[in-house]
Amino acid sequence: KAGVTQTPRYLIKTRGQQVTLSCSPISGHRSVSWYQQTPGQGLQFLFEYFSETQRNKGNFPGRFSGRQFSNSRSEMNVSTLELGDSALYLCASSGTPWGYGYTFGSGTRLTVV
Amino acid sequence: AQSVTQLGSHVSVSEGALVLLRCNYSSSVPPYLFWYVQYPNQGLQLLLKYTSAATLVKGINGFEAEFKKSETSFHLTKPSAHMSDAAEYFCAVRNTNAGKSTFGDGTTLTVKP
DSSP: OOOOEEEOSEEEEOTTOOEEEEEEOOTTOOEEEEEEEETTTEEEEEEEEETTEEEEEOSOOTTEEEEEOTTSOEEEEEOSOOGGGOEEEEEEEESSTTSSSOEEOOOEEEEEO | OEEEEEEOSEEEEETTSOEEEEEEEEESSOEEEEEEEEOTTSOEEEEEEEOSSOSEEEOGGGOEEEEETTTTEEEEEESSOOGGGOEEEEEEEEETTOSOOEEOOOEEEEEEO
8 A cells, every 4th residue: 555655855946936745645545734844843734635625724824825636636835935944844644634643755855045 | 722742852761771752732622642753854653543442552663652631641651662763753632623633842762772
C-alpha cells in the first residue's frame, strides 16, 4: 500500500515568487491536512480538506491557500513568498476527519532566499 | 480549545534504561491523544493512539502510554531504550468532534551507548 506522496521534496524559491506543493494521500483516504513545521514555531496547522471541501483553516495569512481534487489529491499554494515561509510542509492523510491518527508524507522542504 | 504541553524539550537516557516522555493536555471535550515519532528529514510516524477505549495503550517499537484523566496526562514510556529510538517525539490532541490535531513542541530523545 503506497504511503502519502509529497512533491517536490525540496524547493528553493526567491522572495516574492509563488509556489505550489502537491500531496497524494493513501489510496482510499479522503481527508488531507497540511502542517508547517519550523524550528521556532513547531508544527502549525494550515488547513484540512475532506471530499474537496475545506473543513478547518489555521491562523495563516491569505497568501496560503489550498484545494483538494475529486481524486483526493491536494495542493497548497503560497503566493508572494517571504523569508519566514521557509519551512518543512507536511501533508497528512486519514480516512475521514474523524479518523484515528494521521499518516504523514515525508514533507516538502521549502527554502525562500 | 485544545492544547498540549510536553515537559522537557530534550531527554537523554542510556541504552537499556527506561524512557519516559511527558505530555499533558487540555481539551474542552473528551480527547483523542496521539504520540508520533519523527526521524531526521522525514515526516511523522504514528506510534500509538488513545481513542477512549483502554487507558493503557500499546504502540509500535515497544512503546506504550497511559491516559490519566485526573492528571490530564498521556506520558510515553518504553522499558528499555535502544539506540534506534533516538528521534523527536510529538504528543498531539484532537477533539472527538473536530479533525484538526494540535501538536506539542516535541521532545528530542538521545540514547547514549
